[in-house]
Amino acid sequence: MDIQQLSRLSSHELCQLIHKIGHTPIQPLDCVVERHAHRIHLKLEGENPTGSMKDRTGYSLIMDIENRGLIQPGQTVIESTSGNLGVALAFLCKAKGYQFVAVIDPKTTQENSTKMQMLGATLEKVQTPDQNGGYLLTRLARVQQYCQQADYVWTNQYQNPANMRIHYMQTGPEIYEQMKGKVDVIFVPVSTGGSLAGIASFFREVSPSTKIIGVDAHGSVIFGTPAGTRKLTGIGSSQPSSFIHKGLYNDYIQVTDEEAFAMCRILQTYTNIIVGGSSGAVIAACMRYLTTVPDSGNIVCICADRGSNYESTIFNDEWIQEHHFHLPSDNFYHFSDTLSPPIITTRYDHRFMSEAQIS
Known part of the structure; x- marks a missing residue:
């Protein structure tokens, strides 16, 4: 889809x-x-x-703040994201009826920015690189500014144990x-x-x-x-x-x-x-x-x-x-163009994703 x-x-x-x-x-x-x-x-x-592994992470983060009673009707979810988690959270927040603010940066692709907006997210783009040459620390500083207001709830993918829990389970x-x-x-x-x-x-x-x-x-x-x-x-x-x-x-x-x-x-x-x-x-x-x-x-x-x-x-x-990249195009590793059938999960334990949790 x-x-x-x-x-x-x-x-x-x-x-x-x-x-x-x-x-x-x-x-x-x-x-x-x-x-x-x-x-x-x-x-x-x-x-x-939504096209990425971050659907798993986003689901786990949203369920965590709900289960701990950290979010109430009328409040807004906020997260720092380079793109994929923002799309996942926009999808999940729309499903749950929450507003969502994604704090992004210039490296976020136009495709992901468009997806977030189509799913109802508000985008807040930072422009200043941090001291390490990226934008993460600048994004986190902007999230902290928002969280000084009572109406914002940060899922905090960087420290919330729910992030790793979904991949363990x-x-x-x-x-x-x-x-x-x-x-x-x-x-x-x-x-x-x-x-x-x-x-x-x-x-x-x-x-x-x-x-x-x-x-x-x-x-x-x-x-x-x-x-x-x-x-x-x-x-x-x-x-x-x-x-x-x-x-x-x-x-x-x-x-x-x-x-x-x-x-x-x-x-x-x-x-x-x-x-x-x-x-x-x-x-x-x-x-x-x-x-x-x-x-x-x-x-x-x-x-x-x-x-x-x-x-x-x-x-x-x-x-x-x-951006002055010089990319080789030869098939050095002789990747086969004849693919074997994919391996599909045939059974699944729904303990972590029950009907009660997501309906």
Whole structure:
């Protein structure tokens, strides 16, 4: 369902659509790295209702503030977002009858800004970069200004345990079931760290030998590396994560803008799989990992959103040239253009998403 159709649905119809959050397919993909054939598995989170993994996060955050009695009729939800969570919260707030303010920045794509507005959100755009070259800290300062007024409720994706909880209770178990319990390595994009923390916590319990690899943007400070500017959105951060500690991951890999964007365009050209920048980063990190660890077994790459959110940026030749990116286009990894059938969740435990919670 496209965003125009979504925006025309009634609150009741939107509430019914919340049932479709999750259950995303895993797409096997064959490739060759350093003359070794591999099959990797892409967890396609773009199949969520608004097109990203943030539908899961947004749902969990809204349920948390409701369950704790933090929001009342007439109050407004507010959140800092680079794009996808804002779209998810706009969808959920419209379903629930809340007003929503999204604090965004110049890196938010036009596609995501339009989606948020079509779903009834008010956009507040900051323009000043923070001291680390991004906009996160500036966005958070603006949220704090709003929250000095009594009518605003901040979901706080950066510190609210509900962020990681949904991935512990839903995303991790989905992957485990779809892969029949055989997962050797998982590559997870990191921003707030909630998805990595939740997925890793689940696998540490059920499959301690599974390696968790965090994927970060070059210029992000999440893992203590130097700050710098970056064009990637939905991955990386200007501040450390409150959810991640060293025991949750085995290693991390940083990916440049050019590596991520090139991977997105190569996948589109040779496989017709269209994913966003953080997904390109995750797959690029996976390819780099396989050059040094060729016998890696069953690999899952979390692809956080679909590429339709980036038609004006990553998949736009003029934008690429404007920002002086030089992207290789060869199919270095011999991605197969003949795709195996996706792996679908066949059963699901609805304890976390019951009818009573979402109707």
